[in-house]
Each structure stands twice: as C-alpha cells, then as structure tokens.
Amino acid sequence: MGDGPRASVKRTLRLAAPVQARVTAVWSSRTPEVLAAEIVEDLQAALEEFAAIAETLQQARGEGPTAEAAPVVD
Secondary structure, X not given: OOXXXXXXXXXXXXXXXXXXXXXXXXXXXXXXXXXXHHHHHHXXXXXXXXXXXXXXXXXXXXXXXXXXXXXXXX
C-alpha cells in the first residue's frame, strides 16, 4: 500500500478496536482520575492522527500551507 491519504485512513481505522479493548480493561482497574487522564491522552493522540490525515488530504487537493511542494493526485 502507498503513503497516500487512503493508507493513512486505513491505518487509523485499524486502531479503533484495540483502543476500545484498552478502555474496557482500564475502566475496571483504574481510579476515575487515572482513567480520565488516560482517556484524554488517547483522545489527543487520535486528534493528532486526524489532523495529519486532514493535512494530507488538503495537500492532495492542492490546498493548505505546503500544497505547492506536494504533488497533486488526479
């Protein structure tokens, strides 16, 4: 598979099930404060991945700050 936008999206979607299992396991063994902190960390990591995907898609469409350097995919 290439490094294009679809590769990033598929990689992100594969992370969904393990994250859900981790949250379930953590829920039963952590205090509410620790659980909340871990959920925040997971959500921040997911947000960073979505931001990277959005940037890749913008560059592919010829938009965004580094669009000039990125090749346009037809």
